[in-house]
Amino acid sequence: SQQGEEDPQALSIQEGENATMNCSYKTSINNLQWYRQNSGRGLVHLILIRSNEREKHSGRLRVTLDTSKKSSSLLITASRAADTASYFCATVLISNFGNEKLTFGTGTRLTIIP
Amino acid sequence: GAVVSQHPSRVICKSGTSVKIECRSLDFQATTMFWYRQFPKQSLMLMATSNEGSKATYEQGVEKDKFLINHASLTLSTLTVTSAHPEDSSFYICSARGGETHYNEQFFGPGTRLTVL
Numbered sequence: 001s002q003q004g005e006e007d008p009q010a011l012s013i014q015e016g017e018n019a020t021m022n023c024s025y026k027t028s029i030n031n032l033q034w035y036r037q038n039s040g041r042g043l044v045h046l047i048l049i050r051s052n053e054r055e056k057h058s059g060r061l062r063v064t065l066d067t068s069k070k071s072s073s074l075l076i077t078a079s080r081a082a083d084t085a086s087y088f089c090a091t092v093l094i095s096n097f098g099n100e101k102l103t104f105g106t107g108t109r110l111t112i113i114p
Numbered sequence: 115g116a117v118v119s120q121h122p123s124r125v126i127c128k129s130g131t132s133v134k135i136e137c138r139s140l141d142f143q144a145t146t147m148f149w150y151r152q153f154p155k156q157s158l159m160l161m162a163t164s165n166e167g168s169k170a171t172y173e174q175g176v177e178k179d180k181f182l183i184n185h186a187s188l189t190l191s192t193l194t195v196t197s198a199h200p201e202d203s204s205f206y207i208c209s210a211r212g213g214e215t216h217y218n219e220q221f222f223g224p225g226t227r228l229t230v231l
Contacts, residue, residue, distance in 0.1 A: 035222075042120075042207055042224040043158070088157060100211070102148070102220060104157045 005106050006089060012111040019076045021108040023089030024069075030092045030100065032065055034074050037086045037107075046074075046087075076110075084112045117141055118210045120223035127198055128231055135193045135226045137208030143188035144210035148220060149181075152205040164191055188212070198230045 006023045013019055023032070031050045035043040049056045049065045049072065056063045062075040076083055089105040117140040127133050137147060146165050150158040162178075164170035164185035172178045182194040191210075195202055205227050209220040 040205070040225070040227065043209075043222040045219070045221070048219070100220075101160065101163070102209075103160070104150075106157050109155075 006087075006108045008108060009106065010109045010111070012113060013079060015079055015081055015112050015114050017079055019079050019083070019110055019112075021074045021087055021089075021110070023072045023074070023105050025072075025089075025091045025105075026070065027091075027093065029067075030094055032063075032072050033090045033092065033102070034061075034063060034072075035088045035090060035104075037088065039085075043088070079110075079112045081112050081114050083110060085110060116219075116221045118144075118208065118221045118223040120206075120208055120226050122226060123224065124227045124229075126229045126231065129199055130197055132194055132196045133198055133228060135195075135206055135208075135228075137191045137193070137210065137223050139189050139210040139212070139221070142210075143212050144191070145188065145212035146210070147185055147191040148209045148211075149183060149191075149193050150207045150209070152207060152225075154205075158207060161193075195228065198228070200230045203228055203230045 031048055033048045034046040037043050047058045047063050049063050060077045065072045086107045086109050088107045090102040092100050119138045121136045148163050149161045151161050152158045160173050161176045162170045162172045162183050164183050166185050166188050170183035180196055185191040205225050207225040209222045211220045
């Protein structure tokens with residue numbers, strides 16, 4: 001079953017605007033990661049935020065994590081046409097065998113309108 | 115660094131045949147590899163986790179006799195879809211983790227699009 005749910009499912013904005021995507025999850029986590037997927041391609045790791053962190057920045061990306069609400073947000077500032085993609089959050093749990101197991105959210109399809 | 119490749123990128127096969135997909139870590143030794151399946155416009159679902167030299171651990175609901183996983187070396191894992199049927203058509207993605215610098219991060223391959231006629 002899906003650990004994470006993201007909203008919105010789809011988002012269209014004008015180039016230059018900021019895009020915000022949200023992710024909610026249900027269980028305790030070790031860390032939460034955000035990935036980008038261009039249509040029909042593999043995943044690109046964007047950013048990782050640990051459970052004891054509240055905010056993290058990487059270039060035009062800003063991620064927040066609220067473990068009390070079990071939610072995270074990804075903000076992309078000054079969006080570009082190349083940011084058009086699907087974005088997934090993934091929560092990390094430690095499995096019974098000691099492996100870190102990624103569980104992906106439902107994803108947000110972001111379209112940047114030139 | 116941390117490049118993962120998959121081969122083939124696309125495969126079309128007839129119903130009832132078997133298809134093998136390869137996942138390779140090109141510049142690091144992957145002690146653990148993961149196989150995911152993604153249906154159109156849906157999220158990635160973990161199918162199985164494989165550690166080099168041991169049997170794969172399958173997620174609930176994934177048939178291990180249908181999806182054979184072999185992780186024979188530290189740079190190669192294979193997924194064989196046996197007796198494929200149209201409902202097995204999907205996008206299969208592997209990821210790899212391991213080595214001194216990549217022990218806690220998964221690096222994803224570009225995916226393999228399987229179409230079963």
